[in-house]
Amino acid sequence: MSSRLTALTTYCVVAFAVLATLTAAVYASDAVNERQQRQQVDVFSNRALLRAELVTSEADSALRQLMSYPDTPCTNDHMQRLRQVEEQFRYIREVASTHDMRLRCSSLHGAVDIALPPPEWTYAGGFTAWHTEVGKRGNERQMLNVRLGNHVVVIDPRFYLDIVPLDDTIKLTVLETQHGAVISSWPHTDDALVRAALQRTGSPYFEGRYYVVERSSRYPIAVVAYEPEDRMRRDVPAQLRTLLPPALVLSAIGTWLVLRWRRTLRTPRNAMLQGIRRRQFVAWLQPLVSLESGRCVGAEALVRWKLEDGTLVAPDTFIPMAESLDLIEPITDQVIRSVFEGVGAMLARRRDLHVSLNLAGKDLAGTRVLQTLKASLARYGVRPEQIWFEAIERTLMDTASSAPVLEAFRAAGHRIFIDDFGTGYSSLSYLQALPVDGIKIDRSFLLSLASGEEMNKIVPHIIEMARSLDLLMVAEGVETEAQAQYLRERGVQFAQGWLYAKAMPADEFLRYLEREAARTRET
Template sequence: MSRSSIAHSYRIALEGRAPFVTLTAVVVLAVTLLTAQAMLVQRDRAVLDAYADRLLSQAEAVAAASTLALDQAAALVTAPCTSADLAELRLLAFKSRYVRDVGRLQDDRLVCSAAWGVLAAPARMPEPDRRVRGYRLWGSVSGIVDSRVAADMSAKGDVIVTTSPSAFDRVDQLASGMGALLLTRDAGHVFQRFGDVTALDPSRQEAWSDLGSTRHSRRCSATFDICVAARARQSSLLSESPWIVIGLCLLGGFAGSGLGLLISASQRNHRSLPKQLERAILGDGLTLVYQPLRTLSDRRLVGVETLSRWCNEQGEPVPPDTFVPMAERQRLGGALARQVVRKALAELGDRLRDDPTFYVSFNVSATDVVDAAFRAYLNAATAQSGIARQQVVLEITERSTTRHHDLADGMTRLREDGYPFYIDDFGTGYSNFAYLAELPLDAIKMDQRFTRAIGTGSAISQIIEAICVMTRTLDIGLVVEGVETEEQAQVMVELMPSAVAQGWLLGRPVPVDALPVD
């Protein structure tokens, strides 16, 4: 074949491949640009979702504060609108971060409040914007006492609270083109509006494949009738630098991988167990069970230990030895302790008030014991519920006594307030008898590993008698953990007739409505 024939054949081959090369280049370029645009969408979506999460978290915190203030005001035993009652209402308002005022209603008229005192003429409340589960809600109501004042309000029974106007200040600043609504699940009532909401569809839930000109986000609380609907205008790849477009074309494959990682990270972060736990603790999502405490000599029910339980958002139970340390690492231990105290005093309130000899015990951390704010909260909670402080036992693990010098002052102050102190899981920590003698204790709780050793011939069982001698020497009580057999119960009765015990032989942890009478 001649040289000219070869060149002609080569030219024809190139011409035949040209459309395929061109098409491939167009497809690759289109996919790359689509990926880049999708990354911009995901960026905007992540920003919008993060804002919606912050707004929902803030709304849950405000709702929890309002609910707590309503419950605490309803539990007051002072005569409504007296000077003593107003003083207590002012204290509630002062202690709440998100409640500006607490007042009393009579026949749908505001009679008095912490901020305004006793009104010269009761102010009639307008028809509520929303009624749900016994609560009445008003959005930006004005002219109740002063026409210059407008605020969100909520009421239950004869108590009404006013939300602080600054409650949403930290989420009030939106990026350009963003808007959000804080509303009920059925969109029947809007609590707050943020930014431009004129084109916002509160029921729209955006799919992952939606690459349109706007972003939409919707979040709902698992605890309260509160949802967030947010919207943002879409960024465009055409507004970016041409060099960025070129770079994205060259690195299209890497961009696709990065997008997948970004989506995965965003979803994992939102669904992570610590995030779920944070929402449960700040949103009142824990439940309580109570394990009976009985005297071994006559099996009389003398008290209960409070145990917290939590299921994640998939309905799966998470063990306390997993979520309690997790809460402490997230600096949520104080909030967890407060929720447990509040719920237990509410659920056991009637029983504790009816029987002054009956008590409830709580596990507290070393941080709680030395925290002046926790002490104030505990004192306020017992006072408002009408429960004697000696009926509230605080349990601290023996491991915490390694910091006994820091704990001693805090324990002394709480004990002077009237709260008994027990050392929990005695025998598992590091404290020696001298340390325990220095701490202001009322009893120790012998760890169940000693109880299980009874009747086994184990050397551990020989320590039990020494523990009993120690409690008599220190003149403190003994609570035996993990009693599961009659043999264990009888041995402990012989060694320590005054001992109190808990375990499956004496009663398993149950909800308050399943707790035995005696």
């Protein structure tokens, strides 16, 4: 065999081996990609259905509560009942009463007389629903109205799909299943496609796109999610034709890129772990003001997830996910670190100021947080009494296990407050059993105090309960001077809310304190 033929044969064998390896790698990579992407859409659609069922459940519960109202509609007592139901449920924006086919009064607008539009769909149990548009011309948005009997609840349809997207190509829609009416959908979603998917008996399936249909077993609603098929299934021959000329050189590089790409597939857990590794969880501070002096005496640290593009994710979105994934502890540690990096030096200078840190249920399982905090206190020269802690009321129901932990925090020199007090199972005996220094009155109890209206009737009882136990009180969500005056006259010591300032980054909070100090010097 001539040297030329030997070289050609060797080249063909090597080229075949490289091409075979490259083909296997491409096919394997695409198979893994499809499986992972399909799983991602499946999980995402299931999360969307859980949120849709939660919102629907609130509407159902609110309307069934109102059905039992026995007296004359649209009286002062009835209007107060409508407002109470609106405040009770997180996703309900307005509650109204009807007679025949006309709207007679609502929790937001009082007495009205408006003809009701025909329902877009009906379903078992006497429920009807329709959309209406609100807002100024050119900036309208739709609201969902659900009616049962003589009452209507109004919900922002965006609540049905208020979840963090895993990528920018997934499309999502919530429909009712009897008539195929769209309840809520993401922008640029094709209604005709999702209605057609709803009629299919098998799910998931491919038809130019990857479709998943999740039907609720509790309500006549379904979630349809779809993603372009080319994101799931790639054109393998085209890839091979492109890679064939440089195959001998690029086969190893291609394998490395595939492995790297596989590691970086996005899932909720990976996204959160990446945020923790990159220290993207930061503390914003909302000033806490003394109602007697009107001066700032501290701040509450509120966690924000700051993404690489500068977008801020609110805690309501990611805290439940972090707790379910058992990642809340490293986030708490980052909040503590962020607080001290931002305002630790200021706390060392201003012994009259404090910062409140929120404790999750996992943080109350032991005293790990104290060990984390101890190093920061020593490093920045901050006193323990300048760090307060807040625990949500529902995490303290088991007083036998939570009381010793809270006592350890107090023994270390920290004050303990019960956050969102009044929204759980508040009672005098419950408070007496817990070693706490104060309570925070939930913002929902202050919403009714506006021009000409009375404070929620629960507030005086909460204040009296706290005073009887000699507990400090902080009112959340104070937005008007009338609210502040009401609380001041009844002995509430502290307040926070938009009347004074919104939550802000640490550098803005330092400037806020400088401006306050300058005003004090001028007076």
